[in-house]
């Protein structure tokens with residue numbers, strides 16, 4: 001089970017966290033990961049990055065995820081992990 005928290009703090013919000021949340025929901029649905037991935041939002045994780053949004057997956061924190069880089073992030077840190 002992966003707990004995925006997308007930061008919706010003000011800095012990440014400005015960098016597209018709403019779009020990331022929507023893409024995340026769509027991707028979880030597309031790959032039918034409902035039972036394996038729990039999505040939630042979080043307040044500022046304290047790792048605001050200039051380049052994008054902060055996402056925490058279980059205990060790992062990733063910064064700088066942009067809507068453009070979402071697909072790659074999802075594959076590497078969620079899809080491949082669930083399938084491994």
Ligand code: FES
Nearest residue numbers: 007009012044048
């Ligand atoms: S607002 Fe997202 S890490 Fe600070």
